[in-house]
Amino acid sequence: MLMNMKNLLAVANKNYFAVPAFNISDYSMLNGIFEASEEKQSPLIIAIHPDELSFIGVEVVKAVIEKANKTSIPVCIHLDHGSKFEQIVLAIQSGFTSVMMDASHFSFEKNIEVCRKIVETAHAVNVSVEGELGTIGSTDAQAEAGAAQIIYTNPDDAVQFVEATGIDSLAIAIGTSHGIYPKGMKPELKLDLLKIIKSKVSVPLVLHGGSNNRDDEIAESVKLGINKINISSDIKVAYFDKMREVLKDSSLREPNVIEPSCIQAMKETAFHKIELFNATGKALLYK
Numbered sequence: 001m002l003m004n005m006k007n008l009l010a011v012a013n014k015n016y017f018a019v020p021a022f023n024i025s026d027y028s029m030l031n032g033i034f035e036a037s038e039e040k041q042s043p044l045i046i047a048i049h050p051d052e053l054s055f056i057g058v059e060v061v062k063a064v065i066e067k068a069n070k071t072s073i074p075v076c077i078h079l080d081h082g083s084k085f086e087q088i089v090l091a092i093q094s095g096f097t098s099v100m101m102d103a104s105h106f107s108f109e110k111n112i113e114v115c116r117k118i119v120e121t122a123h124a125v126n127v128s129v130e131g132e133l134g135t136i137g138s139t140d141a142q143a144e145a146g147a148a149q150i151i152y153t154n155p156d157d158a159v160q161f162v163e164a165t166g167i168d169s170l171a172i173a174i175g176t177s178h179g180i181y182p183k184g185m186k187p188e189l190k191l192d193l194l195k196i197i198k199s200k201v202s203v204p205l206v207l208h209g210g211s212n213n214r215d216d217e218i219a220e221s222v223k224l225g226i227n228k229i230n231i232s233s234d235i236k237v238a239y240f241d242k243m244r245e246v247l248k249d250s251s252l253r254e255p256n257v258i259e260p261s262c263i264q265a266m267k268e269t270a271f272h273k274i275e276l277f278n279a280t281g282k283a284l285l286y287k
Contacts, residue, residue: 001286002068005076005098005228006128006168008043009204011285012227018207018277021045021078022270023232025052028255029239030064032263036270037073042279043286044073045098047080047230050087058094065095073283078130080230088118092127100130100171108157115165123166130206130228133161134173150175155196162203169204169228172197174221176209189217191224198225206230215276222278231273239266 012019022033024046037044046064048056061077068075078098079091088099099122103114115131122129134153153172162170174197175189198205204227207218218229242265243258252258274280 001072001074002065002097003074003076003286004126004128004168005045005078005130008045008074008076009169009227012043012279012282013204013225015282015285016223016225017279017282018222018226018229019043019045019076019279019282020270020273020277021047021080021228021230022235023047023049023052023080023230025055025236027056027060027063028259028263029235029266030060030067032239032266033235033270034067034071035263036267036274037283038071039267040271040274040280041073041283042274042281043075043283045076045078045228047078047232048096049080049232050082053079053091058090061094061096074286076128085117085121088121092122092125096127098128098130098168100132102132102171104132104135104171104173108161112161112164115161115167119166128168129166130169130171131161131165131167132171132173132206132208133158152190152193153197155193155200158197159200162201167203169206170201171206171208174207176207176213189213189221191217191220194221194224194226204228219276219278222276229273229277231270234273235266235269238269239263241265 008019024030064077076098077096079096080100081102082088082099083102091099101115101118103111119129135151150173174194205225206228207221207226208230239262242262246258246261
């Protein structure tokens with residue numbers, strides 16, 4: 001069941017769970033994430049970053065749409081961290097049902113101006129829009145772009161930003177970073193700040209940099225009103241760590257021999273995230 005993110009997250013916002021947004025960068029990962037979500041009867045956001053899209057090609061979106069239309073679980077196809085108007089237009093033309101415009105590196109006023117333009121364009125064709133206020137950190141060069149310093153979201157700015165832009169969901173900065181945290185780094189989410197923002201803002205809230213945070217903090221953030229959590233690094237680590245192990249046998253060459261155990265390893269990580277986000281069985285709420 002293909003949906004835009006506004007309708008998908010409205011149910012999560014009402015029922016206090018978070019929909020996992022899994023970043024997909026190859027077709028086997030796509031299949032595995034669909035399988036995991038179907039087995040857990042969890043709503044699903046397939047997130048594709050512009051860098052990932054340039055690697056796998058826009059043609060893959062047609063396959064995602066076909067899979068979404070065949071499955072009984074609700075599915076949204078989301079452009080993650082679009083930073084240019086051209087990227088947004090390409091995503092909409094390719095069949096994405098949701099786009100993120102990340103203009104958080106601009107001034108507050110410019111961020112509003114850019115996001116309002118995207119909202120006007122996307123809403124005209126029933127595509128939902130996510131904006132970001134504040135900055136998400138980054139822990140390594142392979143992760144999605146992030147700021148050297150986290151700028152926490154100001155609650156009053158969040159109210160003004162949502163009203164001025166008309167966005168459907170808001171990614172907030174409360175202490176997360178993209179990527180895998182290096183040894184010794186102990187991130188801490190500002191859950192009190194989340195409470196304040198949630199009390200002031202009506203649109204669903206999004207947590208970026210959801211990989212590698214403490215489970216207890218993530219679970220608490222969901223209870224406090226986070227409705228979408230992005231997961232990229234954790235599933236890729238599980239997938240490719242297992243692949244490195246399998247490929248120690250240099251005689252292997254066929255993907256249908258090499259990849260099944262890699263997909264299963266990734267699925268186990270996905271299962272854990274789905275449970276952690278209280279999303280298990282929530283697909284039934286969309287019937």
